[in-house]
Amino acid sequence: MGWLWSLIVGGVIGWLAGLIMGRDVPGGVIGNIIAGLIGSWIGGMLFPDFGPIVGGFAIIPALIGAIILIAVVSFVLRRSR
16 A cells, blocks of 8 residues: 555655646656656755655655656657757
8 A cells, every 4th residue: 555655645745746847757657657756865864854754755855856857757758859
């Protein structure tokens, strides 16, 4: 049941990061989940755990990491066109 909670929280984090950036995450719901999970990993590597922790994710570093990930992916996709 913990993995389901992680997927839900990861999806919400990816969705919020997409809203903040004003860009759609490629892949829809699956893309949001992946952006949230990878973003939380990036945020955890760059920042200490602070803020609320939900489903094993420190929300603020995870959101910052997801925003960084979406910015990089958007930049790469825009350059490849």
